[in-house]
Amino acid sequence: MKDSLLPSITRKLLLCSVVFLTWSAVAEAGVSRGFNHLLDAVVRIDVREESFESGARRFSAGIGSGVIVSADGLILTNAHVASPRSVELSVTLASLERVNATLVGWDHWTDLALLRIDLAEVKRRGLTFTHADFANSDKLSPGQSVYAVGTPHGLTRTVTRGIISNNRRYFADNRGVKGYETGLFNTWLQTDAAINPGNSGGPLVDEKGRVVGINSRGYLGADNLAFAIPANIAKRVVAGLTAEGAITRSYVGIVPGALLDLEGFYALKQNTGLLINSVDPGSPAAKVGLRGGDIVLSINGTPVDGRFPEQLPPILNIIASLPVGSSVKLVVKRGEQTNTSVVVTEKLESRQGEEWAFEKWGLTVRKVSRAYARENQLDDDTGLLVIGVQPGFPAAVAGVGRGDIITKINRERVASLELAKTMHAAFVAKPAPTLLETETDRRVSLYILKP
Amino acid sequence: MIKTLRLFLLPLTVSLLACAVARAADLPALFAERAKSVVAVEFFTESELDRRPSITAAFVADVDGTLVLPRAAINTFLPPSKLKDFRVYLPGRPVSDYAQGEYLGQDPVSGWHFVRVEAKLRASLVPVTAFTPASSASEPAIGEEFWGIGLRGKDEDFKPYFMAGRVSHLQQMPERTVVAQTEIAAPGLPVFSRDGVFAGVAVGGFGQSFIQYSRNERGQSVMLVNPEESSVFQIAADVTPWLTRIPASPSGRPIAWLGVYGLQPMDPEVATFLKLDQQSGCVVSEVLEGSPAEVAGVKNRDIILALDGQPLPRFKPDRVVVGFVDRDISMRKPGETVTLTVLRGSERLELKSTLVEQPKLLREADRTYFERIGFTAREFVYGDGIMRRVKLAGRKGVIANFVKNNSPAGTAGLQPEDWIQEVDGTEVKTYAEAVAKLAAIEADTARNEFVLLTSRNGETSVLRVKLK
Numbered sequence: 001m002k003d004s005l006l007p008s009i010t011r012k013l014l015l016c017s018v019v020f021l022t023w024s025a026v027a028e029a030g031v032s033r034g035f036n037h038l039l040d041a042v043v044r045i046d047v048r049e050e051s052f053e054s055g056a057r058r059f060s061a062g063i064g065s066g067v068i069v070s071a072d073g074l075i076l077t078n079a080h081v082a083s084p085r086s087v088e089l090s091v092t093l094a095s096l097e098r099v100n101a102t103l104v105g106w107d108h109w110t111d112l113a114l115l116r117i118d119l120a121e122v123k124r125r126g127l128t129f130t131h132a133d134f135a136n137s138d139k140l141s142p143g144q145s146v147y148a149v150g151t152p153h154g155l156t157r158t159v160t161r162g163i164i165s166n167n168r169r170y171f172a173d174n175r176g177v178k179g180y181e182t183g184l185f186n187t188w189l190q191t192d193a194a195i196n197p198g199n200s201g202g203p204l205v206d207e208k209g210r211v212v213g214i215n216s217r218g219y220l221g222a223d224n225l226a227f228a229i230p231a232n233i234a235k236r237v238v239a240g241l242t243a244e245g246a247i248t249r250s251y252v253g254i255v256p257g258a259l260l261d262l263e264g265f266y267a268l269k270q271n272t273g274l275l276i277n278s279v280d281p282g283s284p285a286a287k288v289g290l291r292g293g294d295i296v297l298s299i300n301g302t303p304v305d306g307r308f309p310e311q312l313p314p315i316l317n318i319i320a321s322l323p324v325g326s327s328v329k330l331v332v333k334r335g336e337q338t339n340t341s342v343v344v345t346e347k348l349e350s351r352q353g354e355e356w357a358f359e360k361w362g363l364t365v366r367k368v369s370r371a372y373a374r375e376n377q378l379d380d381d382t383g384l385l386v387i388g389v390q391p392g393f394p395a396a397v398a399g400v401g402r403g404d405i406i407t408k409i410n411r412e413r414v415a416s417l418e419l420a421k422t423m424h425a426a427f428v429a430k431p432a433p434t435l436l437e438t439e440t441d442r443r444v445s446l447y448i449l450k451p
Numbered sequence: 452m453i454k455t456l457r458l459f460l461l462p463l464t465v466s467l468l469a470c471a472v473a474r475a476a477d478l479p480a481l482f483a484e485r486a487k488s489v490v491a492v493e494f495f496t497e498s499e500l501d502r503r504p505s506i507t508a509a510f511v512a513d514v515d516g517t518l519v520l521p522r523a524a525i526n527t528f529l530p531p532s533k534l535k536d537f538r539v540y541l542p543g544r545p546v547s548d549y550a551q552g553e554y555l556g557q558d559p560v561s562g563w564h565f566v567r568v569e570a571k572l573r574a575s576l577v578p579v580t581a582f583t584p585a586s587s588a589s590e591p592a593i594g595e596e597f598w599g600i601g602l603r604g605k606d607e608d609f610k611p612y613f614m615a616g617r618v619s620h621l622q623q624m625p626e627r628t629v630v631a632q633t634e635i636a637a638p639g640l641p642v643f644s645r646d647g648v649f650a651g652v653a654v655g656g657f658g659q660s661f662i663q664y665s666r667n668e669r670g671q672s673v674m675l676v677n678p679e680e681s682s683v684f685q686i687a688a689d690v691t692p693w694l695t696r697i698p699a700s701p702s703g704r705p706i707a708w709l710g711v712y713g714l715q716p717m718d719p720e721v722a723t724f725l726k727l728d729q730q731s732g733c734v735v736s737e738v739l740e741g742s743p744a745e746v747a748g749v750k751n752r753d754i755i756l757a758l759d760g761q762p763l764p765r766f767k768p769d770r771v772v773v774g775f776v777d778r779d780i781s782m783r784k785p786g787e788t789v790t791l792t793v794l795r796g797s798e799r800l801e802l803k804s805t806l807v808e809q810p811k812l813l814r815e816a817d818r819t820y821f822e823r824i825g826f827t828a829r830e831f832v833y834g835d836g837i838m839r840r841v842k843l844a845g846r847k848g849v850i851a852n853f854v855k856n857n858s859p860a861g862t863a864g865l866q867p868e869d870w871i872q873e874v875d876g877t878e879v880k881t882y883a884e885a886v887a888k889l890a891a892i893e894a895d896t897a898r899n900e901f902v903l904l905t906s907r908n909g910e911t912s913v914l915r916v917k918l919k
C-alpha cells in the first residue's frame with residue numbers, strides 16, 4: 001500500500017504541472033479574446049469505425065480532435081480520424097456536451113475530413129458553440145509562435161505551444177492515411193508544438209487564435225517534429241467538400257523526382273524543369289510516350305521549376321486542379337530534343353479500393369483499383385484482393401489466403417464488388433459449392449467454397 | 452556424439468568380395484565396400500570480390516569416374532564458368548590427397564549435377580550400379596530396414612559413418628519416395644538394403660515440425676531441417692535411369708521447353724465441381740510469349756488433363772502433379788511433339804505442341820564487371836522479361852547483377868536486379884551496346900559523373916553516378 005502511494009502523488013504533481021503549463025501558454029497568448037473564442041470552437045471527436053482486416057467486419061474506437069469552422073456546425077478534422085469507415089461519430093463541445101455528427105466528405109490526399117454537427121439536436125438541447133477563423137497560412141514564417149489544441153491521448157482540451165519550424169515541408173506517404181495516399185499535392189507546416197496521438201484533426205493556431213493549420217501527424221520516433229496541413233489548403237478542401245462531398249483531381253501518371261544538381265547533365269537553364277522519374281504504365285502520360293528521364297519544361301505554358309522536393313507538390317497540383325478530361329500541354333525535353341505533348345487527364349484514384357466482408361465465406365476483400373493494378377502489373381482492375389480470412393470458414397477451409405486476388409466467381413469475371421455481393425447473397429440464400437478463381441503472384445488457382 | 456561412437460564399431464578389414472548381393476555378409480564388410488561409392492566434393496564459387504568454397508557429398512555413377520551431386524549442391528542461377536577448382540576427396544583418406552574434378556553440368560530431369568574425376572582416383576571407386584541385383588528389386592516394404600552413409604567434416608577427413616532406419620511410409624512425389632523413421636544417409640548419397648543392394652538416393656530439404664519452448668516464449672512452432680542427414684530417399688528403380696543422363700555440355704542442353712508458367716494443381720473438390728470425377732489436372736496460369744504452348748493455341752487458365760492421351764495421375768499431396776508434368780516435359784527432347792488435352796471452360800481440346808530448345812537461361816547470360824563503377828551488367832534474358840512482365844518487343848538494356856558496396860554505383864542507389872534501360876540519357880537496346888557504353892565510361896578517367904535510368908518494380912528512376 002505504501003508503495004502505491006508515492007506514484008499516485010507523483011502522478012498528481014505531473015497533472016498539476018501540465019495544467020500549469022496549459023495555463024501559462026494561454027497567458028502568454030495574451031489570453032486574447034480571439035484565443036478564448038478559438039478554444040470554444042475546438043471539439044473532441046469519438047469515432048467508432050469498421051475494419052475488414054480479419055476476415056470479418058470488426059469495430060474499433062478512436063479519439064481525435066476537430067475545430068468548428070462555420071456557424072452551421074461544419075467541423076474540420078483529419079481524414080485519418082473520420083472517414084467513410086466511421087460508423088459512429090460523436091463530438092464533445094467546449095461546454096462538455098456530447099452531440100452526434102455526420103461525415104460530409106473526406107480527402108485523404110490532404111488528410112482532411114469534414115463533419116456536420118447534428119444541428120437539430122443542438123437546437124433541441126439549447127447548446128451553443130462558436131466557430132474559428134482561418135489565418136492566411138502563406139504569411140507564416142519559421143520561428144513564429146503557434147499553439148496546438150486538441151485531445152492528445154484522450155486528454156481533452158490540451159494546449160501545447162511551439163513555433164513554426166518550417167512552413168513548406170514536403171512529406172508524401174503512399175499509405176499514410178489508413179492505407180490511402182497522402183501529401184502528394186500539398187506541403188505541410190512543420191512545428192515543434194507537442195503533437196501526440198489524439199491531437200489529430202485539432203487546430204494549429206496563431207497568438208490571436210486564428211487557425212493556421214490542422215494538426216495531422218508527428219514523426220514517429222522523433223521529438224518535436226510534427227506536421228499540419230496549411231490553413232489555405234484546408235480552406236479550399238472545406239469549400240470542395242461542402243459543395244460536392246469529395247475533391248476531384250486530375251491525373252496523368254507522372255511520378256516526379258527532384259532535379260537537385262542534375263541541371264548540368266540535362267543542359268537546362270537554372271531553375272527550370274521537372275524531372276520525370278517514372279511514368280505509371282498505362283497512364284495518359286505513358287500513352288503519349290513520356291518516360292522516366294524526360295524533363296517537363298512547362299505545363300500549359302507555365303514554366304515549372306522542380307529543383308527541390310518541396311517544389312513538387314505545387315507543380316503536381318497544377319495538373320491535379322484541372323477538370324478531369326482536360327488536355328494538358330506539356331513541353332518536354334528529352335536529350336537534345338524538345339517536344340510538346342498533349343495529355344488528356346483521367347480522374348485521380350487511390351490505389352486503395354473499397355473494402356467489404358463476405359461473412360458467410362469468412363472473407364474480407366478490397367477491390368483492386370486501377371492504380372493497384374498498374375502498380376502490381378496486373379492486366380486490368382478485375383478482382384478483389386483478399387485482406388483477411390476467418391479460420392474455419394469456407395474460404396479458409398478451401399485454402400484461400402491473404403494476398404490472393406479473386407478474379408472469377410463461378411466462372412464470372414469479378415469486374416465489380418457488386419457482382420461478388422450478388423454471388424454472396426445467393427450463397428447465403430441457397431448455400432451451394434462456389435468456384436473461385438484466384439491469382440497470386442501470377443499463379444492461377446481454383447478453389448471451392450463449400451457450405 | 453552417438454554418431455562418433457558408432458564410428459568406433461567400424462572394422463578395419465575390407466571385404467575383397469565385391470559380390471553385389473552378399474546375403475550372409477556382415478554389415479561392417481558391406482559398409483566398407485559401399486563406402487567406395489561415395490566421395491566428398493569441394494568447389495569454389497568465384498564472385499566479383501571473392502572465392503567461396505562449398506562442400507557436398509556425391510556418389511559414383513559409373514566406372515568412368517562420373518560423380519553425381521545433389522540438386523541443391525549448386526545454385527542453378529550460377530554460370531558454370533564461375534564454378535572453379537573441383538576437388539574430390541575419398542572418405543577417410545587424408546584431405547591433402549585429393550583428385551581434380553571437371554564439372555559436366557546439370558541434368559534438367561533429375562536436377563543432379565555431374566562431375567568427372569580424374570583418372571588416378573577411378574580405380575579406388577566403385578559405382579553404385581555394382582550393387583544392383585540382376586533381377587529388379589521389389590518395392591521397399593513397411594518396416595524394412597535400410598542403411599546408408601554419412602560423411603564427417605573436412606577436419607575429420609570426411610570419414611564415413613553408418614546410419615540406418617526402417618521404412619515408415621512410401622509416397623509418390625512423383626518419384627517413389629521412402630520416408631524412414633530416422634536419418635538414413637547424407638542427402639545425395641546412396642541407400643542400401645540390409646543385404647547391401649542399392650535401394651535409392653537420399654534427398655535433402657525435408658524438415659520436421661517441432662514446438663519450441665523457452666523461458667520467455669510460449670510454445671512456438673518451428674521446422675528443423677538437418678542439412679547433413681536425411682531420412683528420405685527416392686527408390687533405385689526410379690532414379691537408376693537418371694544415372695546415364697550426363698549432360699553433353701555444362702549448360703545442360705538440350706532442354707525441352709513448352710512455355711507454360713505457374714502450373715497449379717487442381718484440387719479434387721474443383722474436379723468434382725467441374726464434373727471431372729476423379730480426374731487430376733493442372734491449371735496453366737500463363738502461356739509464355741513465343742512459346743510452343745502459345746503456338747499450339749494453349750490459353751491462360753486452360754486446365755491440362757492429359758499428356759499424349761495419358762490422363763495425369765492423381766497424387767497426394769495434389770501439388771505433386773505439377774512436378775509430374777514438369778518432369779514429363781523435361782524428359783523429352785526439343786523437336787518432339789506432345790499432345791495436350793486441356794479443358795477450356797466446358798470444352799475439351801486436343802492441342803499438339805512441338806517442343807523447342809529452352810530460351811537462354813539466367814546462368815547462361817553474359818556478364819561484365821565494371822570495377823571502377825562498381826557493378827556487374829548482365830544480359831537481359833527471357834526469364835528477366837517474365838519476371839518484369841515485359842513483352843518480347845520491349846526487351847532492352849541490362850540487369851545489374853551485382854553492386855559493390857560503397858562503390859559509385861552503390862552510392863548512387865543502384866541495387867542488384869535493377870533494370871538499366873538508359874545510359875547517359877540514351878536508350879541501350881542490346882547487351883553489347885550497354886557494355887560498350889559502360890566500358891567507355893569506365894575507361895574515361897576524366898569523367899566526373901554519368902546518369903542511369905533504371906527500373907525497379909515497374910517504376911523507373913534516374914540515378915546519378917558520381918565517379919569522383
